[in-house]
Amino acid sequence: MAASLSSSAPKLSDRRAQGVYNQLAKHGQEHLLRFYEELSFDERKRLLEQLESQDWGMLETLVETYVRKEPETTLSQQIMPAPYFPAEAGKYAEKYEEAKNLGQKLIAEGKVAAFTVAGGQGTRLGFEGPKGMFTATHSGKSLFQTFAEQLHKAQAKYKATIPWYIMTSPMNDAPTRTFFKENTYFGLDSRNVMFFPQGTLPSIGLDGKLLLADKGELALNADGHGGSLRALRRSGALGDMKKRGVEYLSYIQVDNPNVKTIDPLFIGLHTLEQAEMSAKMLPKSHAKEKVGNFCLQDGKMSVIEYSDIPAELSELRNDDGNLAFIAGNVAIHIISVSFIDRLTSGSDAQLPYHRAIKAVPFVDDSGQVVKPAKPNAVKLERFIFDALPLAKHAIILETNRTEEFAPIKNAEGDDSPATSKQLQTERAAKWLEKHGVKIPRNADGSVNAVIEISPLTATHLDDLKEADLPEEIKAGETVVL
Numbered sequence: 001m002a003a004s005l006s007s008s009a010p011k012l013s014d015r016r017a018q019g020v021y022n023q024l025a026k027h028g029q030e031h032l033l034r035f036y037e038e039l040s041f042d043e044r045k046r047l048l049e050q051l052e053s054q055d056w057g058m059l060e061t062l063v064e065t066y067v068r069k070e071p072e073t074t075l076s077q078q079i080m081p082a083p084y085f086p087a088e089a090g091k092y093a094e095k096y097e098e099a100k101n102l103g104q105k106l107i108a109e110g111k112v113a114a115f116t117v118a119g120g121q122g123t124r125l126g127f128e129g130p131k132g133m134f135t136a137t138h139s140g141k142s143l144f145q146t147f148a149e150q151l152h153k154a155q156a157k158y159k160a161t162i163p164w165y166i167m168t169s170p171m172n173d174a175p176t177r178t179f180f181k182e183n184t185y186f187g188l189d190s191r192n193v194m195f196f197p198q199g200t201l202p203s204i205g206l207d208g209k210l211l212l213a214d215k216g217e218l219a220l221n222a223d224g225h226g227g228s229l230r231a232l233r234r235s236g237a238l239g240d241m242k243k244r245g246v247e248y249l250s251y252i253q254v255d256n257p258n259v260k261t262i263d264p265l266f267i268g269l270h271t272l273e274q275a276e277m278s279a280k281m282l283p284k285s286h287a288k289e290k291v292g293n294f295c296l297q298d299g300k301m302s303v304i305e306y307s308d309i310p311a312e313l314s315e316l317r318n319d320d321g322n323l324a325f326i327a328g329n330v331a332i333h334i335i336s337v338s339f340i341d342r343l344t345s346g347s348d349a350q351l352p353y354h355r356a357i358k359a360v361p362f363v364d365d366s367g368q369v370v371k372p373a374k375p376n377a378v379k380l381e382r383f384i385f386d387a388l389p390l391a392k393h394a395i396i397l398e399t400n401r402t403e404e405f406a407p408i409k410n411a412e413g414d415d416s417p418a419t420s421k422q423l424q425t426e427r428a429a430k431w432l433e434k435h436g437v438k439i440p441r442n443a444d445g446s447v448n449a450v451i452e453i454s455p456l457t458a459t460h461l462d463d464l465k466e467a468d469l470p471e472e473i474k475a476g477e478t479v480v481l
Contacts (some may be wrong), residue, residue, distance in 0.1 A: 012036055017044070020051050027056045028208070035215035035367060039248070043216035050218045058253065062201075063208045066355045067378045073308045076297035081324045084294070084396035085269060086362040087403075091360035094263060099272050103264030106271065108158040111247040114151055114261050115232075115335075117225045117384075118144075118254035119169030119198045120175065125411050130172035130198035133179050137407060138421055138452045139480050143254055144179065149455035153463070162262060163192045163244060167228050167235045170220075173197045196235030199223040203377045211362040211377060214369070217274060219360055219377075221377045225253070225331070226382025228353045233344040234317055241337050249340070251333040251384070257331060257420060260459065265333055266397055276339035276391035278478040280399045280471040287314045292329035292385060294396055301394035303329050305386040327396060329385055330405055339391060350390060353380040364458070402426050422446075428453045428481075435464050440475040450478040459481050 012018045017036055024030040032051060036044060066070060083124070089096040106112055110166045120131040127134050132144040142151075151162050168176045179185075179196055185193055200220040202210045211219040228251075232238045248267055252259045260266070270278040279292055292303040293314070306314070309325065316324040343350055358376040364370050389392050399405070404425035409415040428437045428451040440448040451473065458481075473479050 001323075016048060020048055023056060024051065027060050029056070029059075029210055032210060032212060032218070034365075035079060035212075035363075037077045038367075039216045047216040047218075050220075058208070059202065059204075059459040060378060062353065063204060065285065066353060066380055067204050067206065067208050071355065075304065075308070075310075077297075078298050079304070079313060082281075082294035082296055082301060082327050082396050084327055084398050087398040087400055095210070095272070096269075099268030100265045101268065102271055103266070103268030104158060106267055107154065107162065107249065107262060107264060110160050110162075110245055112262065112267055113163040113165060113241060113244075113246045113249055114147070115165045115167070115228075115249045116147060116254055116261075117167050117198075117228055117251070119172065119222055120168060120254065121169075121172060124409065125417070126139075130168070130176045130179070131408075132166075132176060132254045133409065134417075136259075136417070136420065137452050138478070139454075141340050142179075143257055144176075145183070145186050146257045146455060147252075147254075147261050148188055152187050153457075153459050154262045155456050157426045157463075161192055163191075163194065163241070163246060164188065165232070165241075165249075166193065166195050167231055168195055168197050169222055170197045172201060192341040194235075194237055194240060196231060196237055197345060198225075198231050199227045199234070203362075203379055204359075205376075206357075207375050211360060213361065213363070215363055219362055221360075221379045222381065224354070224381025225384045226386055228384060229340055229344055229351070230386065231338055238337070238344070242341075246339050249335045249337060251331075251335055253331045255409055256330075256405060256407045258404050258424060260404055262459075266332075267346050269395060269397060270334040270336075273393065273395045275334075275393045275395045276336045277388055278334045278395045278397065279385070279388065280330060280332040280404070281396050282330050282399060282401060282405055283326050284323060287323055289328060293325045293328035294329060295325065300389040301391070301396070302389045303383075324390060327398075330399075331384065332399070332404070333384065335387075339387075343387060343390060351382045351386045352434050353382060359465055402430060420448075425449070425451045431458065431464055432469065434461060436468055436471075437469055438472040440473060440477075448475045449473050452480045454481065 012021055021030055021033050024032055033146050118132040122129055122131045122134045125134055133142050136143045136146055137390050151164055155162050201223045203219040203221050205211050213219040250262055252261060290306050293309050295302055295304050313325055318324050355373040356379045358377055359372045359375050361369055361371045406420040407415045408417055408420045425447050429447045433439050442448045457467055
């Protein structure tokens with residue numbers, strides 16, 4: 001990829017640009033300045049800042065490793081199903097009670113913070129704007145409001161401050177901040193809500209050349225939720241946690257309104273087990289469900305993507321007929337702050353990159369923007385679950401779909417607003433039934449009503465002990481508690 005400087009290299013109009021050009025030429029990327037002389041002063045300044053901020057030595061390595069050849073997925077020779085703590089306490093009842101009490105104590109002492117990865121746009125939902133602003137509940141609350149109310153409830157319940165760190169993207173950072181200001185932070189103290197954008201990487205053409213999105217702008221893509229660890233340090237969020245005495249970070253993604261933003265049991269188990277990073281899992285509905293698989297590779301907790309796990313493993317069954325590799329990844333974690341500090345204290349966060357070939361709009365040699373009909377570039381990103389094998393110890397806790405998994409990813413079909421709201425109703429009905437409320441159900445067992453329990457009323461089943469509940473919900477009724 002490296003190229004020698006040519007005596008015929010163009011002379012640019014200012015010394016700074018010439019210096020950048022010379023640097024680019026060493027790595028075969030001088031084409032990125034081919035429109036420089038056509039740009040306005042501000043456009044030139046922006047482009048040079050973008051180019052100067054890149055680690056060109058690292059990018060050259062990435063091109064050689066991930067673009068000029070397709071890296072092979074290397075799996076361990078010894079792959080075992082990951083052990084996990086079951087959703088139902090059973091023989092762990094005493095341990096779970098101890099863990100829950102410890103988790104509540106840690107929250108009350110201000111040692112727990114919330115972290116939401118919210119860099120996505122609502123494009124796939126037909127929504128123009130940050131996905132966190134999308135209306136997610138029957139009563140019209142956004143995803144952000146749902147999480148904010150969960151934190152509001154937890155702070156009141158434990159008489160504690162729970163800082164909330166929200167990772168946006170360069171594209172949606174400004175509208176996200178505006179949304180929170182316009183809604184007065186949904187009742188939270190703005191001093192305890194911190195926004196910061198995730199990192200980006202250049203999109204790389206299949207020929208190894210970086211692409212321009214415009215004559216004066218690199219084509220950039222988000223560096224993945226795995227980049228959140230580096231972003232926490234770079235933004236100052238990690239330093240802020242240390243000042244506050246925060247020791248544990250509750251990590252969630254923005255598209256799941258049923259997720260428990262703060263879960264005392266999960267926090268307590270993580271701490272009792274002296275784990276550095278922990279995860280929740282869902283039992284897979286079938287062998288080929290498109291979720292990552294929690295495994296032990298050479299004794300280390302890890303995730304193997306559904307597209308990479310060998311068929312003989314994904315189909316393997318225990319003596320009871322259940323899938324052996326049943327633990328599906330749903331991106332819910334507890335991460336120790338000391339672990340994040342250790343991983344990000346060097347020049348890199350140690351996580352591998354994943355390669356995706358995509359159709360990326362770019363500026364051609366004539367200066368025209370081209371929207372390719374087929375994939376033309378490599379996007380590189382990191383995944384948060386790749387930190388698991390780097391932890392000295394990691395644990396998995398089972399949850400279930402009704403209780404904590406109602407994602408909104410698609411406009412229609414599976415994981416849509418409609419299916420999410422059905423799951424929200426089902427969880428609300430389940431909680432109410434356990435407190436003696438009569439729920440109308442159809443012949444197939446589905447709830448014949450629309451029910452919503454506000455997080456300000458309850459974020460866990462036990463919170464309803466103090467709520468004013470109806471004796472019965474009638475068929476076809478809409479109830480918001």
